[in-house]
């Protein structure tokens with residue numbers, strides 16, 4: 001599978017008389033991890049649904065590998081083979097009797113043979129750590145397991161781009177770790193992951209690129225820049241990640257040659273680097 005890019009260009013979308021997106025631009029380069037943030041109701045899900053082809057922009061366009069999406073049957077079928085959206089609530093997505101049948105639904109619907117479907121389903125279950133639960137009734141799964149089953153259904157379509165709407169919301173800390181282990185395995189299979197989240201710490205630690213939806217538009221950039229802009233964060237009802245807060249309080253500045261200030265490892269490295277020479281210079285005894 002090769003990487004493909006996805007782009008929203010001046011996307012406008014509203015529901016009846018509720019304007020939501022008012023010229024949103026978002027560029028997703030293949031192989032880049034993108035975190036999409038923003039206040040409740042800002043339009044993250046709406047933007048993901050536009051990117052997935054589920055909603056057609058009222059103005060502007062969505063481009064896959066720089067080719068505009070077309071909204072006829074064939075165009076959408078092509079788009080959905082490449083771009084899959086997983087909704088926040090797994091119960092909006094799972095409907096078959098057991099996990100294997102649910103994950104099989106998409107590939108069978110594409111017209112793939114039972115042999116190829118079985119191979120894709122086995123791979124998807126393995127990637128999401130669900131092999132032992134394949135024959136379980138969906139309603140007997142925990143919430144975190146149902147979230148992974150919903151993602152497995154999308155992964156079985158072998159998309160180049162996977163759009164995940166709040167995949168870690170409601171998961172316990174071990175569940176979040178399992179989710180990220182699964183996302184890392186997906187990346188190794190060349191799947192580009194975009195995820196919507198309210199978790200600024202997670203966005204800083206994980207993403208290569210951060211996009212904040214605000215007043216119908218998107219502000220996109222390096223997470224360390226975007227998540228350090230107090231005005232932007234306040235307007236988007238977000239707080240500064242604790243790593244950047246701590247770095248500011250102890251006077252650590254960005255340094256291209258040092259560990260990036262993205263997570264506890266980065267900040268620990270920088271603090272060690274700052275203090276070790278001082279200790280080394282202490283007079284002996």
Ligand SMILES: Nc1ncnc2c1ncn2[C@@H]1O[C@H](COP(=O)(O)OP(=O)(O)OP(=O)(O)O)[C@@H](O)[C@H]1O
Nearest residue numbers: 015016018020038039040041042043044045046047
């Ligand atoms: N199907 C719909 N019909 C009418 N209005 C809708 C519909 N879906 C969303 N909206 C409205 O569009 C706006 C944006 O909603 P959206 O779900 O995209 O926001 P969000 O950023 O994903 O929010 P959250 O963080 O709560 O998930 C909100 O005002 C919401 O009430």
Ligand SMILES: [Mg+2]
Nearest residue numbers: 044045046165
């Ligand atoms: Mg949402």
